[in-house]
Amino acid sequence: MSGTLQVVFSGRRLLFLVTAGGVFVTLSILVFMIVLGLPLFTSNSFSLILTQDWAPDRGFFGIFPFICGTLAIVTLSLLLAFPLSLGNAVLIHLLLPPVAAKFLHRVVKMMTGIPTVIYGFVGIFLLVPFVREWFDSGSGMSILSAALLLALLISPTMILVFVESFAAIPKSQVRAVAALGGNLRQKLIYLYLPGAQNGILTGLLLATGRALGDTMIALMVAGNATAQPESLLDPVRTLTAHIALVMAADFDSIEFKTIFACGIILYLWTATLTLTLRFLPYGVLKSRLNRGLS
Amino acid sequence: MIVEKIVEIKNISFFYGERQVLSNISISFAKQTISAITGASGSGKSTLLSTINRLWEEVGGARVEGRVKIWLEGQEIDVYERQISLPELRRKVGMVFQIPNPLPMSIYKNLTLPLKMAGIKNRDLQREKVESVLKDAFLWSEVEPRLHEDARNLSGGQQQRLCIARAMILEPEVLLLDEPTSSLDEGAVFEIENLLLSLKERCSLLMVSHDLAQVRRVADSAVELVAGSLQ
Numbered sequence: 001m002s003g004t005l006q007v008v009f010s011g012r013r014l015l016f017l018v019t020a021g022g023v024f025v026t027l028s029i030l031v032f033m034i035v036l037g038l039p040l041f042t043s044n045s046f047s048l049i050l051t052q053d054w055a056p057d058r059g060f061f062g063i064f065p066f067i068c069g070t071l072a073i074v075t076l077s078l079l080l081a082f083p084l085s086l087g088n089a090v091l092i093h094l095l096l097p098p099v100a101a102k103f104l105h106r107v108v109k110m111m112t113g114i115p116t117v118i119y120g121f122v123g124i125f126l127l128v129p130f131v132r133e134w135f136d137s138g139s140g141m142s143i144l145s146a147a148l149l150l151a152l153l154i155s156p157t158m159i160l161v162f163v164e165s166f167a168a169i170p171k172s173q174v175r176a177v178a179a180l181g182g183n184l185r186q187k188l189i190y191l192y193l194p195g196a197q198n199g200i201l202t203g204l205l206l207a208t209g210r211a212l213g214d215t216m217i218a219l220m221v222a223g224n225a226t227a228q229p230e231s232l233l234d235p236v237r238t239l240t241a242h243i244a245l246v247m248a249a250d251f252d253s254i255e256f257k258t259i260f261a262c263g264i265i266l267y268l269w270t271a272t273l274t275l276t277l278r279f280l281p282y283g284v285l286k287s288r289l290n291r292g293l294s
Numbered sequence: 295m296i297v298e299k300i301v302e303i304k305n306i307s308f309f310y311g312e313r314q315v316l317s318n319i320s321i322s323f324a325k326q327t328i329s330a331i332t333g334a335s336g337s338g339k340s341t342l343l344s345t346i347n348r349l350w351e352e353v354g355g356a357r358v359e360g361r362v363k364i365w366l367e368g369q370e371i372d373v374y375e376r377q378i379s380l381p382e383l384r385r386k387v388g389m390v391f392q393i394p395n396p397l398p399m400s401i402y403k404n405l406t407l408p409l410k411m412a413g414i415k416n417r418d419l420q421r422e423k424v425e426s427v428l429k430d431a432f433l434w435s436e437v438e439p440r441l442h443e444d445a446r447n448l449s450g451g452q453q454q455r456l457c458i459a460r461a462m463i464l465e466p467e468v469l470l471l472d473e474p475t476s477s478l479d480e481g482a483v484f485e486i487e488n489l490l491l492s493l494k495e496r497c498s499l500l501m502v503s504h505d506l507a508q509v510r511r512v513a514d515s516a517v518e519l520v521a522g523s524l525q
Contacts, residue, residue, distance in 0.1 A: 097354070098354045098355070170395075172391065172393060172395040173395060173397055173398070174352065175349065175352060175391065175395070176391070176395040176396075176397060176457075177397070177407075177411075178349060178352050178384070179347065179349055179384055179388070179389040179391075179461070180384065180385070180388075180407065180408040180411060180460070180461070180464075181380075181381040181382065181383075181384040181385035181408065181411055181412060181464070182381065182411050183380075183381045183411075186381075186411045190397075190407060190410075190411070191397070194398075194399075195398065
């Protein structure tokens with residue numbers, strides 16, 4: 001076997017090992033959580049944990065309010081961040097003069113590197129008092145405060161991915177639409193948004209993953225109340241915050257076991273989201289192309 | 295015989311950053327003719343063309359000095375006037391590029407897109423116009439059964455004829471052609487040349503080409519650019 005072929009084969013083997021290692025670690029995490037949470041599954045209490053309220057003093061160890069809290073914060077933050085990020089990406093890629101666009105792009109890049117705890121500080125000292133004063137209700141630590149801050153946290157990731165997707169659209173197509181008399185809005189509707197749909201979905205996926213997995217903002221700003229939330233101004237505890245709070249104070253009790261249920265739910269949500277979005281764009285694009293509608 | 299002008303370029307100079315690409319060019323082009331601009335690569339032919347529909351503005355870092363006048367529907371228009379609507383101008387001054395650039399959508403959608411962007415939403419009218427321009431571009435019989443297939447599946451020559459049809463669907467008064475056959479094989483070149491000759495009755499064609507034989511075959515007049523200046 002020639003030297004070049006040997007390098008190719010060993011390179012392939014190395015890539016295979018790295019990939020297999022990644023898959024193994026990912027699956028191991030799931031297995032680890034299932035094994036450690038096994039007492040929950042075997043005692044038939046898993047469904048109770050998923051549906052009951054959290055009241056350990058009365059023997060209720062349900063994480064349902066935390067599931068609701070997590071979904072409320074993540075959904076609201078995505079609803080706030082998505083249009084903001086899309087608008088920013090359009091601003092950077094299409095509207096601003098090159099110098100200003102470059103500056104804003106750098107600012108956004110820098111924002112991705114700011115530790116979450118800094119956002120948390122800003123939230124506690126600026127946002128929470130503002131929400132408290134503005135709505136004249138409660139402590140200000142609430143779904144709304146956490147969602148606003150989380151929107152700020154996840155926006156840079158989305159903006160960068162959206163800008164990259166816009167930039168990947170061939171210049172020849174941009175010039176074609178411009179030469180046909182397309183204005184900015186039309187370029188966006190007929191070229192950029194359809195052309196960048198894979199990137200937009202990817203950005204949304206990454207942002208959703210980041211919002212689901214964030215712990216610090218939820219811990220610092222959401223209020224950590226264990227009651228079922230009834231309004232956006234109610235304090236809530238998220239699944240990640242629950243894991244962090246229980247782990248810090250306990251290690252062998254039913255309360256402690258619930259964190260594995262939280263972990264499994266978070267894992268399955270993220271995995272489902274990833275798999276859905278990985279296969280969806282291809283399917284959508286393919287069917288649209290077949291119908292000539294892309 | 296008095297020749298009616300369609301485009302008049304006056305003292306146009308063009309700069310990419312500090313680099314001057316065109317130097318003080320003045321020229322006019324006659325209505326309903328094929329006018330060719332020839333010259334070596336890098337002589338500024340395509341840049342000159344892009345000063346007419348201001349497409350150069352899509353690329354940052356460039357500036358132009360001078361004036362371009364154009365006569366649309368009998369009215370004199372200063373292309374670089376502030377109030378001018380670029381989308382309106384570009385609908386009246388169509389453009390076809392060197393490399394065919396069908397958009398990533400069906401053949402039918404490629405042709406209805408300019409209509410939609412111009413506010414023509416009537417579907418029957420759209421269908422009528424699509425059929426008409428495809429027939430004009432000698433493409434109808436080839437694509438009729440697959441109008442809803444991806445336009446990028448067409449051959450190079452078919453793609454370019456589709457792009458010409460797309461530019462013609464808005465009935466422009468001027469059609470700018472930036473080396474429209476340079477990426478095509480001989481058979482496709484012949485088809486495009488026939489198509490251009492047939493379009494001359496309906497609009498004025500300004501064509502950039504470095505192929506002198508082609509210029510002799512199709513153009514009514516020709517000018518040569520050498521290093522950004524008229525020869």
